[in-house]
Amino acid sequence: MKLKYKNIPVLLSMMCLGLTSCSDSFLDIKPEQNVAAEDAVIDLVTLQTAINGMYSKLQDSDYYGRTMYVIPELMADNLYLSSRNTGRYLEFENFVVSDRNTYAEGTWNQIYEVVVNATRAIEGGKLIEVTTAEQQKKIDQLVGEAYTVRALAHFDLVRLYAQPYNFTANATHAGVPVVTAINTNQVSPSRNNVSEVYTQINSDLAQALLLMTNQKASGYFSVSGAKALAARVALYQENNLEAIKQSTEVINTSAYSLMTNANYLKVWNTAFNSESIFEIVNTIADSEGTNSLGHFFSVAGYADALVTTELLGLYDSNDIRKSVIVQGAKPGAEKNALFVGKFPNGTKSDDNIRLFRLAEQYLIRAEAYAKEGNDILAQQDLNLIVKRAQPNATTITDTGANLLDRILLERRKELAFEGHRLFDLNRNKKNVNIIQSENAVLVNYPNDKFILPIPLSEINANPNIKPQNNGY
Known part of the structure; x- marks a missing residue:
């Protein structure tokens, strides 16, 4: 299901919830369905149709279909661009991203499309009247999924376009607009601060967990x-006790x-394997074609981004994770190239895109335990x-700061190329x-x-979106 985005004032409003002021708008998102958007x-x-459309937007190359996985790896030490590349993401590797960058703009637009589609599903789902408990259970599950996807989208927006939660003492620095309602008022949403964005994310997740009953699902949130x-x-958010609680509940199921x-x-060649908690399903009909992650990384495609030799050198020779780094020659370019094989x-x-894996939950818990000073439990999860x-x-026995550094190292090795x-x-x-x-820089x-940066097109269209991020 495709959606249209226009960066002009339209029918969208913010639910203030005491968190933000409401003013004029920046999104025009209309599902191309057989019924009117309203x-x-x-x-x-x-x-169910609206939920399917919501999930389909996660697949787009401007979101998890490519950019959300590539940028956080390329702007660090896991990937670099081949000497023969198609020009994609050059500004990111060179650390000179501008407010006119098409990928920064496209991802902003795409994620807000997801937010608005999820909100449409939530608002519509609440109004449906049914006659049986079983029908209500199905509606609650679907609306809960929409709350989860909206939480994910806001989380990704605040990770990309705002400094981390701990950047200021109370996370009062500029975040992104929180969108939780759509109606006939024309509004231009202001930026919420980061604390307010996380408050909404946690509220959506709490509501989702009240509604959903499916413990496990293939291609849908559970x-x-x-x-x-x-x-x-x-x-x-550095809420370590909550991170331990939630990851433990996932691990113990x-x-x-x-x-x-x-x-x-x-893990990588079998859909819905035992370790996969949530993955975005890609069917033949959904294919991004030459814009897909596989085409971007494959030597048979663009092979634009290659694995750094530094990362390869971190794995011991018999570390099975090394097997997803494929060594070979790139025609007309690097003779000794390292390709992403995930x-x-x-x-x-x-390929289906695996957003949440059980291995990450162990690493989340290990980091949270370590930051709470419980080195023994952190070591247990990390060693697993x-x-x-x-x-x-060799069994890891590091403690304190050394243990935290080792956890970050293992996160780098385990979660490489996953954004x-x-x-x-x-x-x-x-x-x-x-x-x-x-x-290297x-x-x-x-x-x-x-x-x-907040895209220049957004700055120009929405007078309330300022301030622009520092440095842009």
Whole structure:
């Protein structure tokens, strides 16, 4: 299902909730469905249609279909652009992103499309009248999924376009507009501060968990998927006890289990495997074609972004995770190239995109335990992930700051190319070593350019969106 975006004043408003002032608008998002946008959700069938359309927008190359995975890795030390590339993301590797950058603009637009579609589903779903408890249960599940997706979208917006939660003492620095209602008032939403954005994210997740009953689902958010997101959000918010609580509840459910060392590659080539908590489904009809992640990384496609030799060198020789880095030659370019192998279908078809894996939940809990001073429990979780990757690995006994550094190292190795690296460095107040094809640029924390600019088109269209991010 495709949606249209126009950056002009339209029918959208903010629900203030005491968090923001309401003024004029910046989105015009109209589902291309057989019913008018204002009447799109009128029963269980149209609610399901709206939910499917909401999920389909996650696939777009401006969101999880490519950009959300590429930028945080390229603007750090896991990826660099090949000497022969198509020109995509050049500003990001060179650390010179401008407010006119088409990817920064496209991702902003795309994620807000997701926010508005999720909000349409929530508003419409609440008004549906049914006659049976079973029908109400289905509606509640779908509306809960919409709340979860809206929380995810706001979380991604605030990660990309605002400094981390801990950048200021009370997270009062500029965030992004929170959109939680759509009506016939014309509004131009102001930026909420980061604390307010996280308050809304947590509110949406709490509401989702009240509504949803499916513990596990293939291609849709479930109770476990919402808790996995809640654990990630809590870690970014430095709410370590909540991160431990939510990740533990995911880990303790019988619905998921870590793939064994011998079956590790099935994490990437088997849909809905035991370790996958939520993945975006890509069918043949959904294909992004040459804009897909597989085409971007595959030697049979563009192979635009290559793996840094520094990252490869971090893995021991018998670390199974090393197997998703494919060594070879890129025709007409690098003779000794390292290709990303986490999207094994390459140019043949689009792989499902795994947003939440059980391995990450163990690493979230390990980091939260370590930051709470519980080194023993942190070591247990960390060793589980390390020894899954390398059964004969030396048991980790680090404590304190050394343990935290080791956890970040294992996050880098385990979650490479999954869109975490820049965020992990920035929220932990670390310097960033941006590796380029022939050199590297060390950028010290804090830095204005660790986040993206609010697009110039948005600044021009919405007088209330200012201030622009520092440095742009």
